[in-house]
Amino acid sequence: SKFDDAVLEEAIALLKAYRFQRRQKRFLKSGVRLYFSNVSGMVFLADERLNVAVLDEGELTQGIVCHGCTKQHS
Known part of the structure; x- marks a missing residue:
């Protein structure tokens, strides 16, 4: 898939935040992966x-996932 520079920069920022904040933010457990949504345009x-984490103003925050949506759009 093709991703523009803004999406790639967001992915880099998200991974950096996870690297430095994962010990304080304990909502992600094992098997963490990076996802790009073609539907919403989000990186998470x-x-x-x-369990989902997104970047909000440089802070790693817990996101919400629609389980029905992920089944339809995985």
Whole structure:
């Protein structure tokens, strides 16, 4: 897939935030992966239990996932 520079920069910022904040932010467990949504345009991290983290003004925050949506758009 093709991603523009803004999306790639957001992915880099998200991974950096995870690297430095993961010990303080304990909502992600094992099996963390980086995801790019073609539907929403969002970049996010999710673990194997579908706990989600997004970047909000440089802070790693817990996101919400629509389980029905992920089944339809995985």
